[in-house]
Amino acid sequence: MTLHEFGHFFASIFVNAKGVSIHHNYVNYVEGDLSKGQAIFIKAAGPVISLLIGLIFHLLCYKDKARDIFFLLKLYFCSFGYIGFFGYLLIAPFFTVGDTGYICKVLGFPIVVTIGISITGAVILFFIMKSLMQYFAELGSREIIENNQTRKKFIFSLILIPVLIGIIITTLLNLPTINVISLIAPMCSPFTFLWTYGFALKKRYVTNNYNSQFYNLNKPHIWLYIFFALTIIANRFLVYGIYVN
Numbered sequence: 314m315t316l317h318e319f320g321h322f323f324a325s326i327f328v329n330a331k332g333v334s335i336h337h338n339y340v341n342y343v344e345g346d347l348s349k350g351q352a353i354f355i356k357a358a359g360p361v362i363s364l365l366i367g368l369i370f371h372l373l374c375y376k377d378k379a380r381d382i383f384f385l386l387k388l389y390f391c392s393f394g395y396i397g398f399f400g401y402l403l404i405a406p407f408f409t410v411g412d413t414g415y416i417c418k419v420l421g422f423p424i425v426v427t428i429g430i431s432i433t434g435a436v437i438l439f440f441i442m443k444s445l446m447q448y449f450a451e452l453g454s455r456e457i458i459e460n461n462q463t464r465k466k467f468i469f470s471l472i473l474i475p476v477l478i479g480i481i482i483t484t485l486l487n488l489p490t491i492n493v494i495s496l497i498a499p500m501c502s503p504f505t506f507l508w509t510y511g512f513a514l515k516k517r518y519v520t521n522n523y524n525s526q527f528y529n530l531n532k533p534h535i536w537l538y539i540f541f542a543l544t545i546i547a548n549r550f551l552v553y554g555i556y557v558n
Contacts, residue, residue, distance in 0.1 A: 314338065314483070314498060315548065317397050320362030324355045326557060333558055337551040338487045338495040349419055356412045363397025367441075370394060380452050380524035382534050385471075388448050395441050396502045402434025408494050439508055446513035451520055454527040461515075468513045476503040486548045 321340040325333045328351040330342040344352060370391035377384055405413040406427045417427045449471055450458055457463045483499035490496055524530065 314393075314397070314487075315544075315551070316366060317359040317363050320358040320360075321355055322555075324358035328354060330355065331558060334554045334556040335551065336554045337548050338490060339492065341554075353416050353419060356415050360398045360401045360412050363394050363401075365394070367391055367394030367396075367398060371445075374448055378522060380522060381526070381529055382532075382537065384448075385452060385530075386537070388445065392442065392445055392506070393502070395438060396505050397498070399434040399438035399441070400498070400502050400505065403431050403438070404497065405434075406431050408497070410492065411494050438505065442505060443509040443512055446509050446516070447518045447520065449513045450516070450518055451522045452524050452530065454525070455523040457527065458523060465514060468510075472506055472510060472513060476506050479503055486545065489552070 315337070318335055318338065318340055322333065322335040325340060325342045328347065330351070331346055332341060332343040334341045340355075342355070347355070370387045371394075373387050374384065374391055377387070401411060401413040404411060405417050406424065408414045409418045413430070414427075417430065422430075449468065450464075452471060453464065453467045457467050480500060480503050483503075484496060487495055487499050
């Protein structure tokens with residue numbers, strides 16, 4: 314989400330917008346002096362960065378044969394990158410102040426076209442998340458995934474618990490907020506995992522990439538805790554903002 318906002322931030326600087334500043338969940342700039350094209354460019358930059366994150370980390374996951382904690386981190390980056398793009402397409406008809414909703418409004422799209430874009434985004438996101446469920450399943454050992462009971466417990470702890478806890482943490486980290494739409498992403502976007510949760514839970518995948526060193530997945534990973542702590546520190550620092558002009 315922070316990288317998404319930096320997309321808006323650098324786009325604002327690129328078009329020489331005035332009064333540019335970035336905060337933990339929004340970017341400020343003076344809109345009155347911008348052309349329609351410049352405004353669209355700034356609004357589109359955040360979702361485009363999210364899409365690039367999804368594509369880059371999807372490629373990294375595809376090439377990676379290891380199924381370890383680092384793979385899981387890349388997999389979540391990939392998932393939320395896609396959600397940060399197609400999710401904004403999904404909400405375009407409902408929030409005209411949001412990135413894609415604003416673009417559709419400025420371009421004068423009829424509501425039926427905006428709804429069509431929303432539905433298309435939802436369908437594409439569903440199939441992407443469905444395909445990613447195989448990667449989540451492969452993080453378990455073959456013995457765990459082939460047993461229905463152990464697989465259920467594993468997928469529950471790998472996806473559902475982090476999603477529910479993550480909603481609470483990321484919502485708190487998005488406070489204070491100047492716009493309710495800033496809370497839509499942390500509160501609602503993680504539920505996208507539940508669209509295709511059943512595939513990770515039950516689908517029989519033909520693969521040789523199950524986790525052969527499953528015991529390493531549960532080891533303490535100090536670097537991950539440090540990364541998490543630095544993320545929170547950066548988030549709280551950005552509450553006060555970085556001002557350019």
